[in-house]
Amino acid sequence: MKALDELTFDNRFARLGDAFSTHVLPEPLDEPSLVVASKAAMALLDLDPAVAQTPVFAELFGGHKLWAEAEPRAMVYSGHQFGGYTPQLGDGRGLLLGEVYNEAGEHWDLHLKGAGMTPYSRMGDGRAVLRSSIREFLASEALHALGIPTSRALCVIGSSTPVWREKQERGAMVLRLAHSHIRFGHFEYFYYTKKPEQQAELAEHVLNLHYPECREQPEPYLAMFREIVERNAEMIAKWQAYGFCHGVMNTDNMSILGITFDFGPFAFLDDFDAHFICNHSDHEGRYSFSNQVPIGQWNLSALAQALTPFISVDALKEALGLYLPLYQAHYLDLMRRRLGLTTAEDADPQLVERLLKLMQNSGVDYTLFFRRLGDESAALAVARLRDDFVDMAGFDAWAEQYKARVARDGDYTQEQRRERMHAVNPLYILRNYLAQNAIAAAESGDYSEVRRLHEVLTRPFEEQAGMEQYAQRPPDWGKHLEISCSS
Numbered sequence: 251m252k253a254l255d256e257l258t259f260d261n262r263f264a265r266l267g268d269a270f271s272t273h274v275l276p277e278p279l280d281e282p283s284l285v286v287a288s289k290a291a292m293a294l295l296d297l298d299p300a301v302a303q304t305p306v307f308a309e310l311f312g313g314h315k316l317w318a319e320a321e322p323r324a325m326v327y328s329g330h331q332f333g334g335y336t337p338q339l340g341d342g343r344g345l346l347l348g349e350v351y352n353e354a355g356e357h358w359d360l361h362l363k364g365a366g367m368t369p370y371s372r373m374g375d376g377r378a379v380l381r382s383s384i385r386e387f388l389a390s391e392a393l394h395a396l397g398i399p400t401s402r403a404l405c406v407i408g409s410s411t412p413v414w415r416e417k418q419e420r421g422a423m424v425l426r427l428a429h430s431h432i433r434f435g436h437f438e439y440f441y442y443t444k445k446p447e448q449q450a451e452l453a454e455h456v457l458n459l460h461y462p463e464c465r466e467q468p469e470p471y472l473a474m475f476r477e478i479v480e481r482n483a484e485m486i487a488k489w490q491a492y493g494f495c496h497g498v499m500n501t502d503n504m505s506i507l508g509i510t511f512d513f514g515p516f517a518f519l520d521d522f523d524a525h526f527i528c529n530h531s532d533h534e535g536r537y538s539f540s541n542q543v544p545i546g547q548w549n550l551s552a553l554a555q556a557l558t559p560f561i562s563v564d565a566l567k568e569a570l571g572l573y574l575p576l577y578q579a580h581y582l583d584l585m586r587r588r589l590g591l592t593t594a595e596d597a598d599p600q601l602v603e604r605l606l607k608l609m610q611n612s613g614v615d616y617t618l619f620f621r622r623l624g625d626e627s628a629a630l631a632v633a634r635l636r637d638d639f640v641d642m643a644g645f646d647a648w649a650e651q652y653k654a655r656v657a658r659d660g661d662y663t664q665e666q667r668r669e670r671m672h673a674v675n676p677l678y679i680l681r682n683y684l685a686q687n688a689i690a691a692a693e694s695g696d697y698s699e700v701r702r703l704h705e706v707l708t709r710p711f712e713e714q715a716g717m718e719q720y721a722q723r724p725p726d727w728g729k730h731l732e733i734s735c736s737s
Contacts, residue, residue: 251298254306259319260357261348263432266455269448270436271323275316276345277366277376279409279421282312285384285692286700287405288391290708291427294402296352302405311425312407313365320348320360324368328442329435329502330552332536337442339435339502340370343378346431357459359431360404364423377413380406381689383422384700386513388688390426392680392707393510398488399481400510401428406700408692420693428509430460434553435502441556453560456506471560476569479550481508483573486546487580490539491588492676493519493616497529497733499537499545501552515733518679520724522609522616530732547573588620589652590628590671591659601655604648612640615723617679624671627664628656676710677721683728684720 264271287302301307309315316322324341331339345368347360363386364378383406390403404425411421432452440449457464457474467473485508489496496503497515505511517528524540532538537545550573554566578599585602586594609619619638623631632649639645684703691699706720 252296253298254301254304254310255317257295257297257317257319257350259317259321259348260351261319261321262357262459263325263346263349263359263430263455264321264323266451269445270452271325271341271346272369274322274324274345274366274368276313276322276347276362276423278313279407279411279423281410282308282314282407282423283409284308285380285406285408285422285697286387286704288387288403288704290394291391291402291404294352294356294358294427295350295404307405308407311362311405311423312409313362313423317348322347322362322365324370325431325436326370326439327433327435327502328439329433329500330438330549331500331502332532332534335438335442336502338370338439339372341368342371342374343368343376357429358427359429361426361428361431362423363426364421375413377411377421378423379413379415379419380408380422380692381419382514383408383424384689384692385516385685386424386426388680388685388700388704388707389513389516390510391704392710393494395708395710396488396492396676396679398492398494398510399485399508401426401505403427408697428505428507428511430456430505430507432456432460432506433502433511434504434506434549434556435500436506437553437556438501441559446559449556449559453557460507469561469565471557472565472569475554475557475561475566476572478506478508478553479569479573480576482546482550483576484508484580485510486542487577487584489542490581491584492679493522493539495519495526495528495537495539496542497532497537499542499549501549504549504553517682517733519616520681520729521613522606522619523613524606524610528733543574543577546577584674587674588671590624590656590667592670593659595655595658598655601648601651604651608639608641608644608648612638612645614638617676618721618723620675621672621677624668624675627667628653673711677713678706678710678717680707681724681728682731682733683724686728686731 289299292299322345326340328337328339344363345365347362349357349359351357367376387403387406390400393400407423409421413419413421461474464470464473495517503512515529526539527535688699688703706717
């Protein structure tokens, strides 16, 4: 394991030059202190977890110190925000400190969010507050534990720095990791500003560093775009299967790697609601839960437009046509597994759709239903779950179809069924009220709940002794928390 001063830097994005980013130094936080750190994320950098407890750790990730090899840069990009194009965005409160490669040869961006003003802050203060930093940290690590592609979070550093949002809060920084922080909006920026040389340089950078296998294809850029389409289809399928709502699917928040990125007003579903809007600022419901699938395709179309200098329109359209079939295949595969099924039948989509409609009409807890469905045999499980449904006759009809489907699926023991279903159906998810409880304690100076919740969420499928309170249905107030972009 490494100490902090033993990290090896290779700042590949910084070498692209000033057309792509601007050199900016972090603005230090006052009295930086560790709120929470992820041992699993630290392991990606081969870091000894003990270094998180040292003063220099908080100083580095609180903006007070820098490695000599670091080259902090604020990236420039643009993007479509709520459907409208914004010509210039960029890292308004984040800095790419540098790229570190580990002993396995993997490169990881060190991206410090809340690091102060940059040329792209657009009237903002460049800061992040403690609550938003905690939420991003918890979400990043929770999604990873669920198997959903995501950026990672190494730590949150708190401070006494005052920051104004709707009220005065305390500033914080979160250090996030990803193989790249390049977004759809990077390509849009150079396309719409008519800078073909820089756009070609960006395309080569992404192709060579992140999709090298596409070099072997007759049309490398087209192969890369197809891979981006597939990765996003799979990511969004997992969002939908696990009830995750991103909240702000602007093209500047879409990663070129197909990972969950830029957490803002996210939420997991409590009661199943296909029309759920997690972002209080999303008045039209553009980014509602059910709209995430078509918005994913819309965003890929926006990226495709920016790639027309490299790929023919017909080829781009053909690649975009892969999105929905790929999404449906990934989603149905996961939903079959969530239902305990190991084989495929043509009527399975209807079985899933009928269940979700019944859940919608009865306000059934999305996570706990699937978990409890695997606790016992199909017959006993549906008998116990029946009382959760208002339309009992409708549920009874579905239950008969489900039991018959399970019987056709294969001959296996209840222990095998339970083990298989519990491996894909989490007991613990990051419910908004759990995050809010942890944030409230942290804002009072008590970080123990943030750390405890983080530990629980790193093992979402495993029942943990003494942690029953994290596996309960939320109280009514917990279902109606308002989360906006400023969060």
